[in-house]
Amino acid sequence: MRLxxxxxxxxxxxxxxxxxAARLINVTQPAVSRLLQHAELQLGFALFQRNKGRxxxxxEALTLYPLIEQLFAQLDEVQRLAGNLKAGGGARxxxxxxxxxxxxxxxxxxxxxxxLKHPAVPISVQALHSPQxxxxxxxxxxxxxxxxxxxxxxxxxxxxxxxxxxxxxxxKGLLPGPxxxxxxxxxxxxxxxxxxxxxxxxxxxxxxxxxxREADVGLQFGITVQTYxxxxxxxHHGLGIAIIDSCSAMSADLSRVDVLTxxxxxxxxxxxVLPMARPGSxxxxxxxxxxxxxxxxxx
Numbered sequence: 001m002r003l004x005x006x007x008x009x010x011x012x013x014x015x016x017x018x019x020x021a022a023r024l025i026n027v028t029q030p031a032v033s034r035l036l037q038h039a040e041l042q043l044g045f046a047l048f049q050r051n052k053g054r055x056x057x058x059x060e061a062l063t064l065y066p067l068i069e070q071l072f073a074q075l076d077e078v079q080r081l082a083g084n085l086k087a088g089g090g091a092r093x094x095x096x097x098x099x100x101x102x103x104x105x106x107x108x109x110x111x112x113x114x115x116l117k118h119p120a121v122p123i124s125v126q127a128l129h130s131p132q133x134x135x136x137x138x139x140x141x142x143x144x145x146x147x148x149x150x151x152x153x154x155x156x157x158x159x160x161x162x163x164x165x166x167x168x169x170x171x172k173g174l175l176p177g178p179x180x181x182x183x184x185x186x187x188x189x190x191x192x193x194x195x196x197x198x199x200x201x202x203x204x205x206x207x208x209x210x211x212x213r214e215a216d217v218g219l220q221f222g223i224t225v226q227t228y229x230x231x232x233x234x235x236h237h238g239l240g241i242a243i244i245d246s247c248s249a250m251s252a253d254l255s256r257v258d259v260l261t262x263x264x265x266x267x268x269x270x271x272x273v274l275p276m277a278r279p280g281s282x283x284x285x286x287x288x289x290x291x292x293x294x295x296x297x298x299x
Contacts, residue, residue, distance in 0.1 A: 005039035008032055009047060009061070010068050013044065017055060093122040094283050097136055097145040100127045101228045101248040102270070107146070108177045109294035114287050121283050122185050129226070130203060143284050145273040146291060149203035159288060162295035163266035164246040166204065168260045169231075171238040175258060185260040187217040194240035196231040197221030204228070207266050208243055215264065250298060270295055 001009070009023035012032070022029045040047050047064075048055040057065070098107055103125070112124065128136070133145040138155045150227055152158075168185045179189060197219075198205035223240060225231050229251065231242035236256050247269045252259050273290045274280055280288070 001039055001042060005035055005042070006068060006071065008035040009039060009064075010072060012036065012048065012055060013057060013061070013065055013068070015087060029188075059180060077229045088167060093096035093124055093254060095142040095144075096123060096125045096287070097133045097142045097147075098125065098127055099130060099133065099147045101148070101245055102146050103127045104229065105250045106291065106298060109297065110287065110291040111283045113290040118283055118286060129286070131201075133273070134229050137273055140275045143274070143278075144280070144288060146270065147272060147273065148268050149207070155276055157274050159272040159274070160269060161272055161288075161292045162270045162299070164270055164295075166208065166243055166266040166268055167246050167249045169235045169242040169244060169249055169252055170258050170260070171235055171241070172256060172258060174238075174241065175260075180258045180260065184263050186263045187212060187215045187219070188245075190219055190241055191217055192220065194222050195219045196234050196240040198228070198231065198243070199224065199226045202226070203299050204245055204266075204268060211266050212223055212227055233238075247295075247298065 002280065007025060008021060011024045012018065015021050015024055018029050018032045018036070022032045025032075029181055036047065044059075045060050046058050048057055095108075107125065114121075115124075124150055126136075126142070130151075131145045133142075133147050134151065134156065136142050137145050138153060146161075148164075168190065170180075170185075174193065175189070179185060195258055198208060200206055219261040223234060225234070228242070228244040228248035231244050231249055232252060234240055235242040243262060247268075247270070249259050272291065274284065
């Protein structure tokens, strides 16, 4: 079946008559009848039974029709996409992946900026762990990801956006007042105190473990978590000191915890990651820029 045959078949199914189909697709009744007969000739079976001027779909037509409906739904998506491209958008939907730490404060600010210039672009967001983000981008299941220190992959390109750092979030009263007044804590200051551990498979967790080895400091990890906001929540409840990235620390309740920079400096680079096989659209490039501005504003 050619596309014109499919269009006529769909119109007859929707309206139930040649007259209605002709009116729906704005052609003459003889043209609809001729195209319908040609389609049946090509297929080798009837699509409709004709009885006193009325048409009823055959079982073959009823079997075909669900696929025809899917096809027209896809054609509608093509039309919406073309309109979006014409308006400066670049995707049917802007699919964003981010680590959870960047989803609480930075991502909403970036979306707010993006919406001012691209209000019609649909956005989907998933917060995942770094390895999941890398794997999804390699499979081209998303348009862009935002994460810390990702492992290099030949199928991905990386755009540095900002350089954060690890900070120490301590329940009020757990660290000495004079130390809190300096605004900075060394790893050695945390020795012997309860510290919330980070998963060593996480980039920041690995960086922390390396820094502890280099400083010859053994920290007491009574509780280990996989997300920085879990560590922050535990610190809020007085269960230990959270060593987390500065973006996550933006959500800290300063009436319950003290936030200090960590010495030595453990850098936490924030990067945008994109599939190399798919050049970034107008929308993707615009969103990466909005994310970069949100990071700069937060520092």
